[in-house]
Amino acid sequence: MLELSDHFQTEAPTTKAPPTFDVTRLTVEFPAITGTPRVAIRNLDLRIERGEIFGLVGESGAGKTTLARSLLRLPPEPGRIASGELVFEGKNLMPLPEVEMQRMRGRDISMIVPNPRSELNPLLTVGEQIANVARVHLKVPKRDAHRLALDILRAVQIPDPGRRMQAFPHEMSGGMAQRIVIAIALICSPKFIVSDDATSGLDVTVQAQILQLLRRLAQDRGSSMLFITRDIGITAHFCDRVAVIYNGEIMELAAREDFFFRPAHPYTIMLMAAFSYNQRLRQMWARPEPLPGATSEPTACPYVARCPLAQPRCRSDRPALHELASGHFVRCHFPVSR
Numbered sequence: 001m002l003e004l005s006d007h008f009q010t011e012a013p014t015t016k017a018p019p020t021f022d023v024t025r026l027t028v029e030f031p032a033i034t035g036t037p038r039v040a041i042r043n044l045d046l047r048i049e050r051g052e053i054f055g056l057v058g059e060s061g062a063g064k065t066t067l068a069r070s071l072l073r074l075p076p077e078p079g080r081i082a083s084g085e086l087v088f089e090g091k092n093l094m095p096l097p098e099v100e101m102q103r104m105r106g107r108d109i110s111m112i113v114p115n116p117r118s119e120l121n122p123l124l125t126v127g128e129q130i131a132n133v134a135r136v137h138l139k140v141p142k143r144d145a146h147r148l149a150l151d152i153l154r155a156v157q158i159p160d161p162g163r164r165m166q167a168f169p170h171e172m173s174g175g176m177a178q179r180i181v182i183a184i185a186l187i188c189s190p191k192f193i194v195s196d197d198a199t200s201g202l203d204v205t206v207q208a209q210i211l212q213l214l215r216r217l218a219q220d221r222g223s224s225m226l227f228i229t230r231d232i233g234i235t236a237h238f239c240d241r242v243a244v245i246y247n248g249e250i251m252e253l254a255a256r257e258d259f260f261f262r263p264a265h266p267y268t269i270m271l272m273a274a275f276s277y278n279q280r281l282r283q284m285w286a287r288p289e290p291l292p293g294a295t296s297e298p299t300a301c302p303y304v305a306r307c308p309l310a311q312p313r314c315r316s317d318r319p320a321l322h323e324l325a326s327g328h329f330v331r332c333h334f335p336v337s338r
């Protein structure tokens, strides 16, 4: 059986450009007042190709935000990257001085989060805020920054952008404010965008419009994206590949078609059933949350306490992420057959 890291190392050497992000054996911990630290991300390998939209799905507390912010070397306080490598566009981020990371954030890598209002400065017009980002990161004069701001407002389909430049955040709807946040994230044409649950607060129609827009803008600008959500259904329309994260570990990773037509991990199937309208399917697969720490046994499968298909081996032997079929990885001793 191939391990994920083996697979990546044994690929034929090519002259093509490096992936946008290459994460190796990343571990992120939160210190505990007593005892050993809580591991939020465990030995995680992840590679995001150029131009790809990579979906990351998981329940609340799975580690999605911790992973996203760790890629920017900013894990949520008081978390810390305990080990691992982060390589962005062929450049190792771990040894870089913090000032250089600051320059990259917002320019080469940008992050879109929910609650656009808390992201925006209530005292500045949206035009000033967008233009400021361009001035700081792209070092363009005021007039050019203003023009770039106008262009990006058009790109995110803000009606009457000239007038909207003068508006303050509180004068905008949630959907409009989210478009402004996206405009700020995109103005420098970053190579990599992280969207962390960014559209979950919006109503379904607005959410669909914004996702479509985000996808098109990323594609037009050749940006890659890590798209994080709790809603597994959204990834079916939006992402090229999808991974499921549970307790800080990837449980399944596959191209969209394999993921949705041939899901192999019982947990993935449970997540899909939870979003299904079929009540019997939901009842068959839904399992209550385990007690905190119930799945942290280092020798057991992290999902064993909730898994309807668990066997004795799942309690004594922690499964590795292995390749079930080309590009389809699963962390399970008894994957559901393809």
Ligand SMILES: Nc1ncnc2c1ncn2[C@@H]1O[C@H](COP(=O)(O)OP(=O)(O)O)[C@@H](O)[C@H]1O
Binding pocket: 030, 038, 040, 058, 059, 060, 061, 062, 063, 064, 065, 066, 067, 076, 077, 078, 079
């Ligand atoms: N600020 C924090 N302090 C302590 N532990 C945290 C903090 N943020 C996250 N964690 C831990 O990391 C785990 C993952 O959290 P998070 O990355 O926010 O998950 P998600 O974004 O998937 O909901 C949590 O279950 C918790 O144990």
Ligand SMILES: [Mg+2]
Binding pocket: 064, 065, 066, 197
């Ligand atoms: Mg989160």
